[in-house]
Amino acid sequence: MQYEAPETLAAAVELLAGTSGQARILAGGTDLLVQLHADMTDPDLLVDIKKIQELREITNVDGRFTIGAAITGAELGEHPDVKKIWPGVVEGLELIGSTQVQGRATIGGNLCNASPAADVVPALIAADAIVHVAGPAGRRQIAVEEFAIGPGKTSLAKDEIVVSLSFPPRGERASDAYLRFIPRTEMDIAVVGCGISLERDAHGICTQARVALGAVAARALLVPAAAAAIIGTSLDAAALDNLAAAASTACSPIDDKRGTIEFRTDVAGVLARRVAKIAYDRAG
Amino acid sequence: MSKYHVTTTVNNDEFEFLCEPTQTMLDVLRDELNLTGSKEGCATGDCGACSVVMDGRLVCSCLVLGVEMEGKSIETIEGMADGDDLHPLQQKFLDHAALQCGICTPGVLVSAKALLEKNPDPTETEVRYWLAGNLCRCTGYDKIIRAVMDAAKEMRAA
Numbered sequence: 376m377q378y379e380a381p382e383t384l385a386a387a388v389e390l391l392a393g394t395s396g397q398a399r400i401l402a403g404g405t406d407l408l409v410q411l412h413a414d415m416t417d418p419d420l421l422v423d424i425k426k427i428q429e430l431r432e433i434t435n436v437d438g439r440f441t442i443g444a445a446i447t448g449a450e451l452g453e454h455p456d457v458k459k460i461w462p463g464v465v466e467g468l469e470l471i472g473s474t475q476v477q478g479r480a481t482i483g484g485n486l487c488n489a490s491p492a493a494d495v496v497p498a499l500i501a502a503d504a505i506v507h508v509a510g511p512a513g514r515r516q517i518a519v520e521e522f523a524i525g526p527g528k529t530s531l532a533k534d535e536i537v538v539s540l541s542f543p544p545r546g547e548r549a550s551d552a553y554l555r556f557i558p559r560t561e562m563d564i565a566v567v568g569c570g571i572s573l574e575r576d577a578h579g580i581c582t583q584a585r586v587a588l589g590a591v592a593a594r595a596l597l598v599p600a601a602a603a604a605i606i607g608t609s610l611d612a613a614a615l616d617n618l619a620a621a622a623s624t625a626c627s628p629i630d631d632k633r634g635t636i637e638f639r640t641d642v643a644g645v646l647a648r649r650v651a652k653i654a655y656d657r658a659g
Numbered sequence: 660m661s662k663y664h665v666t667t668t669v670n671n672d673e674f675e676f677l678c679e680p681t682q683t684m685l686d687v688l689r690d691e692l693n694l695t696g697s698k699e700g701c702a703t704g705d706c707g708a709c710s711v712v713m714d715g716r717l718v719c720s721c722l723v724l725g726v727e728m729e730g731k732s733i734e735t736i737e738g739m740a741d742g743d744d745l746h747p748l749q750q751k752f753l754d755h756a757a758l759q760c761g762i763c764t765p766g767v768l769v770s771a772k773a774l775l776e777k778n779p780d781p782t783e784t785e786v787r788y789w790l791a792g793n794l795c796r797c798t799g800y801d802k803i804i805r806a807v808m809d810a811a812k813e814m815r816a817a
C-alpha cells in the first residue's frame with residue numbers, strides 16, 4: 376500500500392485518477408482504519424486529504440456557510456457561528472463516537488461512508504445542504520439526499536472527492552434539530568435518527584420545513600409528506616400526529632439486533648414529534 | 660512494501676522512524692519507539708486504552724496511521740509524570756484505588772488530563788461523558804470518576 380498526503384485538490388484527483396489499482400480516500404480514518412484492521416479493504420493507494428486547505432475550512436459568506444469535508448466533529452462543535460445557525464447539524468456530527476473519535480471523525484467521512492445510520496446525514500438533508508465534489512472533469516454539485524445510493528454506496532466516481540458542504544442562507548426565525556434513538560446514552564449506532572429544519576413566521580406558523588430520517592431504509596430519506604404535515608401549522612397536536620404518521624409511513628426498515636421493523640417504524644414517528652418541537656422552539 | 664521515513668515529536672522528544680503504511684500510531688509507539696504505556700484493547704476505536712493527544716486533540720492512536728505522525732506533536736502516558744513526581748491525576752488514582760488490572764488506566768489518565776486542560780472544573784456528568792470512550796472492565800467507573808473529580812479540585816487549588 377502506498378500512502379500519499381497531497382496538499383492540493385488537483386494533486387489528489389490526479390493521484391486517484393492515475394492509479395490502476397484500488398485507491399481509498401483517508402479523512403479521519405475512524406471508518407477506514409477499522410475496515411483495514413478487519414481486512415475488509417486492501418487498497419493499493421491511500422490518499423490522505425487532510426492537508427488540502429479547502430477541505431479544512433469553515434467559511435461564512437453573507438450567511439451562507441460552507442464546511443470543508445475534512446472538518447472534524449470537535450472542530451465544528453467549537454465553531455460558535457455554525458452552532459448558532461445550524462445547531463442540528465452540529466449535534467448530529469457531535470453525536471458520533473467518543474471524545475477520541477470526535478477528534479478525528481469528519482463530516483465528509485460520515486457522509487461518504489454512506490451508512491444508512493450515519494448521524495450527520497439526516498441533519499444535512501433537513502438543512503438542504505449541497506455536496507461539492509471535485510474530479511478530473513472539474514467540479515459538480517449533488518443534493519445531499521441524492522448522495523448515498525445504498526448502504527456503503529455513494530454517487531461518487533472512483534476519482535472524485537467531496538470538497539465541502541454548503542448551506543442555504545437562513546431566515547430570522549429558523550432552526551434545526553437532530554435526535555437519534557439508541558438503547559444507551561453514548562457510543563452506539565442509531566436505531567432511528569431524525570433531523571428537521573424549519574422556519575416560522577412572526578405568528579408562530581411554520582412556513583417551511585424539511586424532515587429527514589436515518590436508519591429506517593437503505594439510505595437516509597427526505598420525507599416531504601412529513602414536512603407538509605407541519606407547514607402552515609403552529610405544531611398543534613393534530614399537526615404533530617400527522618407528522619408522526621407521515622414519518623412512520625415513510626419507513627422501510629430492516630429487522631436487526633438493535634431494533635425490529637415495528638419498533639423502528641414507531642420510533643420514527645415519536646422522534647419526529649420531539650425533533651420538530653425542539654427545532655420550533657429554537658426558531659422562536 | 661516500501662517503508663516510510665517519519666519525523667515526529669513524542670513527549671517533547673524528537674523521534675525518527677521507518678514504518679509500513681499499514682502500521683497504526685499505536686503499533687509505532689509500542690513496536691518502533693518502545694513506548695508501551697499505550698495499550699491495545701480493541702484496535703477499533705471502541706475502548707480508549709490507546710488514547711494519546713496529537714496536536715492538542717485527544718485521539719485513539721489505533722485509528723491513526725504511523726505515517727500521519729509526520730510533523731505532529733504527540734503526548735502519551737509516558738510524558739505524564741515528571742521523573743518520579745506523579746501527575747496529580749496519577750496520585751489520585753492511587754489514593755482512590757481507581758484501577759484494578761490497569762489495562763485501561765494509561766488511556767483513562769491521558770483522557771482525563773486532556774479534559775482538565777480544557778475544563779478545569781467539570782461536573783461529574785461532564786467527566787462521565789468525556790470518558791465514555793474509555794472502557795474499564797474492572798472498576799465500575801465510580802472510583803475513576805471520584806479520582807478525576809478530586810484531582811481536578813486539587814489542581815484548581817494549586
Ligand SMILES: Cc1cc2nc3c(=O)[nH]c(=O)nc-3n(C[C@H](O)[C@H](O)[C@H](O)COP(=O)(O)OP(=O)(O)OC[C@H]3O[C@@H](n4cnc5c(N)ncnc54)[C@H](O)[C@@H]3O)c2cc1C
Nearest residue numbers: 400402403404405406407472481484485487493494537704
Ligand atoms: C468507536 C466509534 C464510534 C462511532 N460512532 C458513530 C456514531 O455514533 N454515529 C455515526 O454516524 N458514526 C459513528 N462512527 C463511524 C465514523 O466515526 C463516522 O462515520 C465518521 O464520521 C467517519 O469520518 P472519518 O473522517 O473518520 O472517515 P474515514 O474513515 O476517513 O472515511 C470514511 C469513508 O469515506 C471516504 N471518504 C472520506 N472523506 C471523503 C471525501 N472527502 N471524499 C470522498 N470520500 C471520502 C473514505 O474513503 C471512506 O470510505 C463511529 C466509529 C467508531 C470507531
Ligand code: FES
Nearest residue numbers: 700701702707721
Ligand atoms: S485500542 Fe484503540 S480504542 Fe481500543
Ligand code: FES
Nearest residue numbers: 759761795796797
Ligand atoms: S482497571 Fe481493568 S480495565 Fe480498567
